[in-house]
Each structure stands twice: as structure tokens, then as C-alpha cells.
Amino acid sequence: MRIHLINPNTSRAMTDKIAVTAREVAGPDVDVVATCPEPGAGPAAVESHTDEAWAALVVAQQVAAAEAAGVGPADGGEPDGVGPADGYVVACFGDPGLDAARELTDGPVVGIAEAAMHVATLSGRTFAVVTTLSRTLGRARDLVRRYGFEDTCVAMYAADVPVLELEDAGSAAREKIAELCERAVRDDGADTVVLGCAGMTDLCADLTKRTGVPVIDGVAAAVGLVSGMVRMGVGTSKRDEYAPPPRLPAQVLRP
Amino acid sequence: MRIHLINPNTSRAMTDKIAVTAREVAGPDVDVVATCPEPGAGPAAVESHTDEAWAALVVAQQVAAAEAAGVGPADGGEPDGVGPADGYVVACFGDPGLDAARELTDGPVVGIAEAAMHVATLSGRTFAVVTTLSRTLGRARDLVRRYGFEDTCVAMYAADVPVLELEDAGSAAREKIAELCERAVRDDGADTVVLGCAGMTDLCADLTKRTGVPVIDGVAAAVGLVSGMVRMGVGTSKRDEYAPPPRLPAQVLRP
Amino acid sequence: MRIHLINPNTSRAMTDKIAVTAREVAGPDVDVVATCPEPGAGPAAVESHTDEAWAALVVAQQVAAAEAAGVGPADGGEPDGVGPADGYVVACFGDPGLDAARELTDGPVVGIAEAAMHVATLSGRTFAVVTTLSRTLGRARDLVRRYGFEDTCVAMYAADVPVLELEDAGSAAREKIAELCERAVRDDGADTVVLGCAGMTDLCADLTKRTGVPVIDGVAAAVGLVSGMVRMGVGTSKRDEYAPPPRLPAQVLRP
Amino acid sequence: MRIHLINPNTSRAMTDKIAVTAREVAGPDVDVVATCPEPGAGPAAVESHTDEAWAALVVAQQVAAAEAAGVGPADGGEPDGVGPADGYVVACFGDPGLDAARELTDGPVVGIAEAAMHVATLSGRTFAVVTTLSRTLGRARDLVRRYGFEDTCVAMYAADVPVLELEDAGSAAREKIAELCERAVRDDGADTVVLGCAGMTDLCADLTKRTGVPVIDGVAAAVGLVSGMVRMGVGTSKRDEYAPPPRLPAQVLRP
Amino acid sequence: MRIHLINPNTSRAMTDKIAVTAREVAGPDVDVVATCPEPGAGPAAVESHTDEAWAALVVAQQVAAAEAAGVGPADGGEPDGVGPADGYVVACFGDPGLDAARELTDGPVVGIAEAAMHVATLSGRTFAVVTTLSRTLGRARDLVRRYGFEDTCVAMYAADVPVLELEDAGSAAREKIAELCERAVRDDGADTVVLGCAGMTDLCADLTKRTGVPVIDGVAAAVGLVSGMVRMGVGTSKRDEYAPPPRLPAQVLRP
Amino acid sequence: MRIHLINPNTSRAMTDKIAVTAREVAGPDVDVVATCPEPGAGPAAVESHTDEAWAALVVAQQVAAAEAAGVGPADGGEPDGVGPADGYVVACFGDPGLDAARELTDGPVVGIAEAAMHVATLSGRTFAVVTTLSRTLGRARDLVRRYGFEDTCVAMYAADVPVLELEDAGSAAREKIAELCERAVRDDGADTVVLGCAGMTDLCADLTKRTGVPVIDGVAAAVGLVSGMVRMGVGTSKRDEYAPPPRLPAQVLRP
Known part of the structure; x- marks a missing residue:
């Protein structure tokens, strides 16, 4: 099982710390991936509504990218990115982009x-x-x-x-x-x-x-919830609101 | 008094229609400006949470741009953009970016x-x-x-x-x-x-x-509310939550 | 456009002060009228539920009287009173008689x-x-x-x-x-x-x-809201609850 | 124990019917009084907010009158009205004037x-x-x-x-x-x-x-509640909101 | 009219005190019965959720026992217990067992x-x-x-x-x-x-x-409410939720 | 890690079915135990509030018994029962006894x-x-x-x-x-x-x-939640409400 944590700010140090926590609480059968945007491709920190508007877009971009990668390390092929995960965690306390992320994957998505x-x-x-x-x-x-x-x-x-x-x-x-x-x-x-x-x-x-x-x-809590949902086979309900969007703007697919 | 309507999708036709409505209901002393992003610089329509994540950022960008323009047509100078307005309307029914916009201006901001x-x-x-x-x-x-x-x-x-x-x-x-x-x-x-x-x-x-x-x-309603607030001298409360953000990312200032 | 402010207490000084505020924030095309009951025909101040019970009746009486006047100064005729307004403001913080007033006119009615x-x-x-x-x-x-x-x-x-x-x-x-x-x-x-x-x-x-x-x-706010509603053509919904009452007691029509 | 039911409309037939119900459910030690305004001194029926505004005033008037009467039949004297009751029932489904009535007596007041x-x-x-x-x-x-x-x-x-x-x-x-x-x-x-x-x-x-x-x-229910409160010695709390009003307008005391 | 107060703890002194209060506020035509479980057959006091779980069962047992007694003193026969009451009071502030009690009788049941x-x-x-x-x-x-x-x-x-x-x-x-x-x-x-x-x-x-x-x-209040409901002929609604349970375990019927 | 599921009704078949589900969704490092009361020591099914009152007590009894067992199979000793678990699931949809169970253990307790x-x-x-x-x-x-x-x-x-x-x-x-x-x-x-x-x-x-x-x-969901909480080291908060009760009646400790 792979769980993908998305930190929408550009702090690599914070992202690494998040990954450590996540791995400590994940079960022995869970693979944890943690990503963040490149410097300049997301807010330095999420400290205002303006930062958060950007962070929401970053979260959507990262889920879309992972899902679009098509093939991941687990498939033995040459991935063009991280590849789809079984579940996602939005690792920023405002839960930015949570609804958008749920549109972009069948798996569970939980905010911290x-x-x-x-x-x-x-x-x-x-x-x-x-x-x-x-x-x-x-x-x-x-x-x-x-x-x-x-x-x-x-x-x-x-x-x-x-x-x-x-x-x-x-x-x-x-x-x-x-x-x-x-x-x-x-x-x-x-x-x-x-x-x-x-x-x-x-x-x-x-x-x-x-x-x-x-x-x-929230990071530990979200890993617990997402892995539990993956184990019981419950992802995001794709009925209506969280069905794939009618169109994915290039801005989101390839930011 | 100038009221600036922001349509976060790229439809110029819809933006023009919105401006017509706004002008019909605005008082005789109100100047109405309506803008939308260039094609490719915003969602074609806001029909999903993913679209809305982008739309929120577009709204923040447009308010920041107007406020930063420094000088507007009313000052008789050569504006480098629309220039600051007395109040703003977020002209998309999901009210995307409303909180961010309130951080970026002292004037009132109302969603439709x-x-x-x-x-x-x-x-x-x-x-x-x-x-x-x-x-x-x-x-x-x-x-x-x-x-x-x-x-x-x-x-x-x-x-x-x-x-x-x-x-x-x-x-x-x-x-x-x-x-x-x-x-x-x-x-x-x-x-x-x-x-x-x-x-x-x-x-x-x-x-x-x-x-x-x-x-x-909502367009007519928002114009009525914003112009009423401007007339009575009530803008956005700048206490704490809607105070100017600690930092404005280049992404928002100059998208 | 005429907006009628109703102060249900008998203080003429307070009524005049309210009118001043209202005129300052009304748009240039708005005519403001402010009335209050004669001494003895309403509470001296609204400082209890008992006062408010009377104030509610006074508000109903004043709206009914204005609407019944049939003809107003604007028509050039000899009015038998103030005449109907385009919208009404209940200028007392308890918003007494608001529901009754909405029954008695097609225009918008807003409490302060x-x-x-x-x-x-x-x-x-x-x-x-x-x-x-x-x-x-x-x-x-x-x-x-x-x-x-x-x-x-x-x-x-x-x-x-x-x-x-x-x-x-x-x-x-x-x-x-x-x-x-x-x-x-x-x-x-x-x-x-x-x-x-x-x-x-x-x-x-x-x-x-x-x-x-x-x-x-509230006075300034109400003038803004009512004038905005008049401009956009939205009055009181006359469906069911706020439809004209089945009968108007003489007490209300001619107190 | 005396319970006073106030029907704020002028229907004597309805008032009599209410009194019959009240007496049937009151305990053997309860004296029931039911009053309504004279024709012309209250609404014929309460079928609109306008009627209700008047009804609220009528309820206040009747409680004030009963409390002011000073002496009642139970005292053996010549009452100048019904006289104070141990508790009151507002016998109209909109509970008009309930708050005002609570200001005007120490006893319990309950709406139907x-x-x-x-x-x-x-x-x-x-x-x-x-x-x-x-x-x-x-x-x-x-x-x-x-x-x-x-x-x-x-x-x-x-x-x-x-x-x-x-x-x-x-x-x-x-x-x-x-x-x-x-x-x-x-x-x-x-x-x-x-x-x-x-x-x-x-x-x-x-x-x-x-x-x-x-x-x-509601009539039977209110009689049960009010008589229970009288028996346990709980009236209206006179702290602040329901304390006697600063002033009683003549309109209420002697309508 | 008989009202049965159930104290689910084993304190006989508290039960007696409750009965005194109840009798003081009950009308002259009300017979008050107050029971509690034998020592060891219920909690000594209700001071935890664990106590309350037991207390709820005790309340159900006592109502079931009273209702099952079949015949009571009022029938002149030899009762095998207290006998059914016209209404019940759960005399413990957590209102334990209130829903269960309502299933077990047609009369009103009120918690303190x-x-x-x-x-x-x-x-x-x-x-x-x-x-x-x-x-x-x-x-x-x-x-x-x-x-x-x-x-x-x-x-x-x-x-x-x-x-x-x-x-x-x-x-x-x-x-x-x-x-x-x-x-x-x-x-x-x-x-x-x-x-x-x-x-x-x-x-x-x-x-x-x-x-x-x-x-x-609450004891005085509950006696007032229950006796009022008995007088007006309103018991527990037996529609669906509070209908008699499909089966009464021996544990409840004969604890 | 051991998770203990408590079915408060006496159906052994249902208890076995619950255990099967729980084991399927538990991580590879989780030991699942499922118990129910002996016939006659709990309700046959929970189909009324009366059943539920008993079920709540049964849940408290089973948690208390497990915690009191002092030693479990994992300790290699001769257990006098199931022994304490790391977390508990109340496996009945009304979540009976949930609050009581939380008083009786330091581990997490979740209802289905x-x-x-x-x-x-x-x-x-x-x-x-x-x-x-x-x-x-x-x-x-x-x-x-x-x-x-x-x-x-x-x-x-x-x-x-x-x-x-x-x-x-x-x-x-x-x-x-x-x-x-x-x-x-x-x-x-x-x-x-x-x-x-x-x-x-x-x-x-x-x-x-x-x-x-x-x-x-709910069974699968609860196993996921409880195991996630155990992994992250979050049990029941023992502050005040869910602290161990002042006294455990014999009825609960040794039913």
C-alpha cells in the first residue's frame, strides 16, 4: 500500500519531518511518499488566505501529476513521476485543495x-x-x-x-x-x-x-485514517460532486 | 465611486453581460469596471472544485494587480492597469478567493x-x-x-x-x-x-x-451591497484575519 | 426614489438625527423621509418588551398610513399624509413590527x-x-x-x-x-x-x-440595503406569509 | 390558586370554549378565569403579523390590568377588575406578547x-x-x-x-x-x-x-405547566430582562 | 392519580427525601410512591458512566415490575408489588433509562x-x-x-x-x-x-x-409535568419507537 | 497489537462473522479477539431501548473483565480470561456502553x-x-x-x-x-x-x-480507527470524564 503525503509549501525540511512521522505510525505494509513543490512553485509557508489559494492549486497539481504518471516504481517501469498512490494526505492544517484532490483520484484523500x-x-x-x-x-x-x-x-x-x-x-x-x-x-x-x-x-x-x-x-492521524480506508476498500465516493471534473486545465495537469 | 467586478473565468462575453447588469443597478455616481483573465490564464468555466481552486487564485491575482497599479484612469495618469477600486465583487457563484481578496484591499469585497x-x-x-x-x-x-x-x-x-x-x-x-x-x-x-x-x-x-x-x-445584489458599504464608509475590517498578508508571492502579484 | 424611515418612539430629536445620517449615506437620487408618532401615540423610548409591543403596532400603523395615503407630494396632488415610499426602514434596534410592515407594502422593508x-x-x-x-x-x-x-x-x-x-x-x-x-x-x-x-x-x-x-x-446600513434593493427591483416577496393580510383592523389603518 | 387565560382576540365564544377545556384539566384546587378584549379593542382573529402586533399589545394590557386591579374576588372586596392571578396563559398559538407579559407579573406566564x-x-x-x-x-x-x-x-x-x-x-x-x-x-x-x-x-x-x-x-398543556409551576413556587425570573419595565405607558395600563 | 418516582441508587434516605418533596408539590389528588433498588441490586450512587449503565437497567426493571404487578393496592387485591402507576419519574439527574422506561408503560415518563x-x-x-x-x-x-x-x-x-x-x-x-x-x-x-x-x-x-x-x-418539576400530563390524558406515544419491545428479557422482568 | 471486539448480544454466529470481517481489514500485525455474553447473560438481539440498557451494562462488564484479567495469552501466562487489549470496539450499532467502556480502559474505544x-x-x-x-x-x-x-x-x-x-x-x-x-x-x-x-x-x-x-x-471502520489510534499512541483521554470511576460495582466487575 502506498500513501502519498502532499505538503503544499516549499519547505523540504518540513516535508522530510512529515515523512518521518508518517513512517513511524504507518503499518509495516505501508509505503510512504512525501512531496512538496519546487521553490517558486508554491508558497514558502501557508500563513494567509492568499497563500492558501495558491496551496490549494498546488495540492490539485500534485495529485493530478501522481495520478497521470501512469506507471510507478511498483510496476517496475520507468515512471515519469511518483505514480498513483492508494491514498493521499493533504499535509497542511488548512486542508487546502481537499475537495479538488477528491475529484482527481478514486482513492481516499484526508486532510490533516x-x-x-x-x-x-x-x-x-x-x-x-x-x-x-x-x-x-x-x-x-x-x-x-x-x-x-x-x-x-x-x-x-x-x-x-x-x-x-x-x-x-x-x-x-x-x-x-x-x-x-x-x-x-x-x-x-x-x-x-x-x-x-x-x-x-x-x-x-x-x-x-x-x-x-x-x-x-494530524499527520499521524491522517496516515491512520487513510491506511484504514485503503484496507477496508473505501475510497472517495465518485458520485456526482467528486466525480472526475468535466475538464482538467493544463494549469493543473502540467503546471 | 468605482466598483470592480472580477469574473474568474475567461469568458469575455459573460464578463460583458455582467458589466451590463452591474451598470443598470448601480447608482448614477458609480463607475463599473469588469475584468476576467486572458484565455489560458484562468479556467474556461468554474464547474468543479479543481476549476475553483484555480479561480480563487485568479481572483487574488486580479485584486492584487488592481491595488498595485498605483494609479488609475481617474487620476488622469497613465495607468499600468485598472487601478484600485473602492470596492470589489467576486462574480462567480462559488465566491472563490473571497477571503484572499479581503486580505488584499481595504475596501469592501462581496461575493455574488x-x-x-x-x-x-x-x-x-x-x-x-x-x-x-x-x-x-x-x-x-x-x-x-x-x-x-x-x-x-x-x-x-x-x-x-x-x-x-x-x-x-x-x-x-x-x-x-x-x-x-x-x-x-x-x-x-x-x-x-x-x-x-x-x-x-x-x-x-x-x-x-x-x-x-x-x-x-447575485451580480446586481453585490453591486448594491458594495456601493452601499462604500457610501457608509465601511470597508473590510483589517483586524488580524484580513490584515495584509505577511508576504505576497510573486505568483499572486505578477502571475 | 423615496425611502421612509420609521422611528417608533416619540423623540422628534432622535428622528431628526436619524434623517441626517440617512441623507448622508443615501445616493444622490434618494429622497429620505423620517417619521415618528405624536407624543402619547407611541412609547417615549423602547426599553422593555412592553414598549416593544407598542412599537410594533406603531410601525404597522405608520406603514399602513403611508401606503393608504394614495397620493404623495411627488404626484403634485394634495397628499393626506406622507404617501407611499419605495422602501421602508424600521429605525429601532429591536426591529419591532418588521413582519407586519412587510405584509403592508410591496417594497422592501429592512430593520436596522x-x-x-x-x-x-x-x-x-x-x-x-x-x-x-x-x-x-x-x-x-x-x-x-x-x-x-x-x-x-x-x-x-x-x-x-x-x-x-x-x-x-x-x-x-x-x-x-x-x-x-x-x-x-x-x-x-x-x-x-x-x-x-x-x-x-x-x-x-x-x-x-x-x-x-x-x-x-444600522440606520446607514439599512438605507444602503433598501436603496440597493429598490435599484435592482427586489421588494418584499408577496407569496403567502407577507401577502396583504386578510383584514386590516381600523386600529392599524387609522390609529 | 387562580390561573388567568388571556385570549387576545375578541371572540367570546372561543374564550368560553377555552375556559371549559382549562377547567377540565385543572386540578380540583384551581380557579380558572378567561378573558378577551371587548369588540373593537383587539383583533377579531389573529391571522397575520399585523393582527399579531395588536394581539401582543392586548396581552400586555390584560396582564397589566389584572395585576393593577389590586384586589380580586378572592379577597372578598369589590374588585375593579379580575385581580392578580397566580399564573397566566397566553391563549393564542403565536404566543403574542409573551415576553411583555413576563415583565408585568411575578407569576409564571406560559404561551399555548x-x-x-x-x-x-x-x-x-x-x-x-x-x-x-x-x-x-x-x-x-x-x-x-x-x-x-x-x-x-x-x-x-x-x-x-x-x-x-x-x-x-x-x-x-x-x-x-x-x-x-x-x-x-x-x-x-x-x-x-x-x-x-x-x-x-x-x-x-x-x-x-x-x-x-x-x-x-396547548390550552390544556399550558394549564398543566402553569399550575405545576405555581405549586412548586417557581414564577418568572425577575432578573434583568423580565424585571418590571422602567415605565408603563398609559396605553398599556389603561388602554 | 398515582405517580411513581424511581430512584435508581440504593440510598433509602435519598429516596425518602425525594418522596417528601414530591408530596409537597403534588396536587391534593395525587398519590406519590417512591422506590429504589435493594442494596446490591443497583449502584450506591450514580457518579460515573459505568454507574449510569447499571442505573438505566434498574429503571427499566422497576417500571417493568410495577407494570407487571397486574394489580395494585387501589384494586383492593393483594398486589405482588407496587402496581402500575399513572405516570413515572426517573429521579436521577442523568435521566438514565428514560427511553427504556417509555417503552414499558403507556403513561408519561419524565426524567428530573x-x-x-x-x-x-x-x-x-x-x-x-x-x-x-x-x-x-x-x-x-x-x-x-x-x-x-x-x-x-x-x-x-x-x-x-x-x-x-x-x-x-x-x-x-x-x-x-x-x-x-x-x-x-x-x-x-x-x-x-x-x-x-x-x-x-x-x-x-x-x-x-x-x-x-x-x-x-427536578423532582418537583417532574411531578408537576407528569401530573399535568395525566390530567390532560397525554401519555407516552406508543407509535414505533416507544411501542412495547418485541421481547422483554427475564433480566428486566424479574431481575 | 490486540483489538477486542465486543458484541453485546448473545449470538455466537454473529460474533464469529464480525471477527472474520475484522481480521480481513486489520493490518498484518493485529490480533483480533471477539467476544459476546453467554446465553442468558445479555440480550438475544438489541432491538429496543430496553435491550440496549442491558447491552450497555454487558459492554462495561466485558471491558472490565478483560482489563481485570491482569495477564493475557501474549504474556505467556495462564490468563483468567481474554486479558487487556490495546483497543476495544463496541460491535453493536447503537454504540451501547461506549462512555462506560472509555472509563474502564486507557486504550481507545470506538463504537461501530x-x-x-x-x-x-x-x-x-x-x-x-x-x-x-x-x-x-x-x-x-x-x-x-x-x-x-x-x-x-x-x-x-x-x-x-x-x-x-x-x-x-x-x-x-x-x-x-x-x-x-x-x-x-x-x-x-x-x-x-x-x-x-x-x-x-x-x-x-x-x-x-x-x-x-x-x-x-462499522466493524471494518472501527478496526481501522482503533488500530490507527494504537499505532499513533492515542488512547482515551483520562482527564476527568473518562478517568477510572470512583468505584466499580461488583455487578460490573464480576457480573
């Missing part, structure tokens, strides 16, 4: 915000979201509503630290994230905490220990 | 789905949406929820006709739209009908006569 | 609470309401729900100052209102603030400057 | 729509409303939402018969009501049916037998 | 959480719940949603005192409850307070005096 | 209704539930709301066939289920169908082929 929130509601009654920039909270709130979790999400905090600063292990950014997680548990009664950025994937274990409640990383 | 639904709730208790393709109903439903109108929207119908066929005055597509409007009034008790495509803007008067209830076109 | 909330959701993600008396917050909450804005309204504050004290420019009441607006922005993350009383119409510009976010006055 | 819906949710999972005129369904829907029963109310039907025709025992109106009750049970899965008009109070037993499910009359 | 919340919404705009253990708040929140009162319930507090300690009149537990009631009124604007435990039934009058708002006990 | 609905929302926009008895639809609706999927669940159908008849491969019951799945897709626009009974687990593949959309079995 979506995945983390679903798993949170299976682990406790209530969850909080702790993310990077306050300006992205509006999008996070939209997702909470879309996925049906208004009643379960009891708090949303932003550390107001730049996404890429999380890469730095000794940064004050990480301490700030930790304090917000503790606050959500103590003051808002959150049973679990959802981390609102793919770049926080390596903070999970420490934060779980520190807060005493499950701290949930 | 948003506008039509707001006006519908001021005219009657309940409204129905009649649109082109059933595969776009999921997006329409998302918008209904985001804008707060789940309780007011009593039916959503799709004629399953291609967007561009509406351009043809004698087409069966137009009759089908009319029948769905009648059905919404008769069977679902809709007090008003919202037309779910910018390309239907010229059908409004006939359908209002035929159904006996207000049939609402 | 309704108008301010609609415009707020076009300007930002979230709004707060700042009003006079805490005992009226229940009614305001009802309106927020009815109009579909529970998810958008993040705070409601009352200064607990009497409505009529706002007339006094140097009053502590005005400072208290300003502080609550600031608090809503700072502590509740309100992107905009809706002023919860027609009598605050002249505070808007100052408060916008002081808070740094759009502070929205 | 409210009462019937509450009892319905204690009897089964789902209920339907069957009422007289379709133009009143919007108001009924507002009440369903205000009381919290959107998920429980599965259907709303109007027989489109005039309120006063229900007085006629042999009328087709009654048969139409019965058929709608049966339809709600059969097609919509309603566990119970709420009758949407005080004038249907005498149809209850027959309809219960015919449909096989509890058919609930 | 349900009853208190319904009455609270008739007395004021908003209510708070004050209960014993914070671990039970999740269940209380579920009930608030099920009954439709999310918009009305403005706060939920737990004193984190054990249920049985409330029996002790001089305990600090009682003072803590009182302080939380005051806080809900002062800080959350609760118009009324619902007490979240059958064991608090005797605190009601004192807390009402201390807080100045109605403090509502 | 919950699991199927979560997976459905990852596969398409909308789902329908097709179940056995119409009297269980109320419970299913409660679960839909609790899990947050009111907007996503577009239809609920019951075939009104007994649970145990599904065991019979040639039965009319199976054809009826298939027809309802087709109807949900065709008439209600369901993107996926959730099967509302653990006993339908073997119908999934056929129904998926027949309807052309993913038909989702």
Missing part, C-alpha cells in the same frame, strides 16, 4: 486538520486547537464547522509564531505552544489538544507527556 | 452568492438556489452554512446544464432553469429564488415575472 | 438591527453588539439567531445607560459605549462592532477611528 | 404554542404542528426555533381554513384538520401532533382516537 | 433533568446547571442538547462533592453549591439555576432566597 | 456506528444510514447528532426486518436492505451508505458493487 479533529473526538469529549498564527483561526473555525465539531471544539489558540520558526528546536515558539496546550486543558477543559500545523508533528510526544492528555498530530 | 443570499433573506422568509451543475451543489451548501442561512434556504436545484450554454438565448437550458424556479416556489415554498451562476444575470426579470416571486441575481 | 448585522458579516468574520440596556439583550439575541448570525456574533454588551441620555453629547454614556466597543475588539476578537440603538447613529465615525475597526450603524 | 411543544417532546420523539393558515407557519417556525425544538418538530401543516370556521362543528374545516394529523403521523413519522390554534381545543380527544397518537392542545 | 430544564426555560431566558461531580458534566451536556436547550443553558458548574455528602445538612458541600449558584447568576447571567442531583431537592427554597432567582429542583 | 459515520464523512459529502428496525432510528438519530453529523446524514431508512434474519443468506431481508441503499443514493443523493447493524458486515462488498458508491460497515 480533518484527521486530527476526527481522532480527537474518538479520544475525548472535547478538544482544543493550538496553532501558529491568529490570522489563520478563521479558517480553522470554518473547518471545525464543516467537519461537524462545533460542539466538541472548546478552544482555539494561536501562539503567533511564524510556521517556519517551529523548525528550530530551541526556539521560544515551542515553549509558547506548550503553554497554550496546558492552558487549554486547565482553563477550557479540553480532553485532548489538536496541533494546528504540519510542522508541529515532532512535538506531539513531549506535549502529551507534559499536558497529561493526548496531543494529536 | 453571498450577496444574493443576503438580499433573499431581506425579501422573504425562505429562498431556493437554482444553479447549473449538480456537482457544484456541495460548494453552494457550504456557502449557505458559512453565511448563516441553513434555516432560510429551503431547496437547492441544479439544471445540469453547462455554464456556457446559458449564453445561448434560445437554449433548452434556460427553460429548464425556469421550470426549477417554478418548482421551488410551488413545492418547497420558496419566497424567493437565488440564481446560482453569474451567467444567469440576464434571466432575472423574466423569471421574476414568470414565478411571481423575486428572482435574485 | 438586521441591516447592521448583515453589513457586519460582509466586513469581517465576527461582530459584537454594543447596546444601551442589558434588559434588551435577550431581544438582540433573538434577532441574531433569526437572522442566522449566531456563529458570527461573538459578544453582546450593554452600557446600561438610558436610550435618551445618548442625545447628550458630553454624557458619560458615550464614553461607556466607547469603552465597550474597545473591549469587544480587544477581548472578544470582534472584527466589527454593531451599535445597538438608532440613537447612536452619530457616534459611528468617532468610534471607528477610536477602535480601528468598522463600527456599524 | 410553547406549552404544547414542551409537552409533545415529553410524550414522543417527534411532533408535527397542524394549524389554520399557511401564512402563519413562519411565525410557528420562529417559535419552534426559539423554544429549542427544531430537531423534534418534523412537519408543519396548515389546513388553510379561517380560524373562526373551526367554531362550526359540522364544517369541512374540521375534517381537513383531521386528515393533516393523519398525514403527519403516516408520512412524517410524527409521534404526536400539536394543534396550532386555541380554537381547536375541543378537537383533541377525537383526533387522538382517530390518529392513535397523542394530539396535544 | 429533563423536567428541570423545561421548567427553567418557562421561567427565564437562560439557566445554569449546578451539579455534584465534574465528571458527570459530559452527560449533562448531552441531555441539554437532546432536549433542545443549548441556546438557553449558559453555564454548567460542578461542586466536585460526592452525591451522598449532600445528605449532611451542615456539610461544606452545601455551601459550595450555594456559591456556584450565586456565581452563575452574577457572572453568567443565568435567569434561573437547575440543581443537578435528586439529592439536592431540599436545598431549593434556601437557594432561591439566597440567589434571588428561581432555583429549580 | 461512530466509526462508520466518521469514515463516511471522509469518503463523500453525505451519507445515509440503512438499518433493521424503524424503532431504533431514534437512537441512530441521537448518535448522528452526538457525533456531529446532522448536516452530513441525508437519510435514515429501516428495512423493518429482524436483526437475526440477516444471518440467512437467501432471505428477503437482504434484498430489502439492498433496495433501501439504492434508494438513498438515487433519491436522497447519498454519496455513501452506512450499514446500521453489526450483522450486515458481510453484505458490504456486494452492496458497494450494486449501488456504485462506498457502502460502509
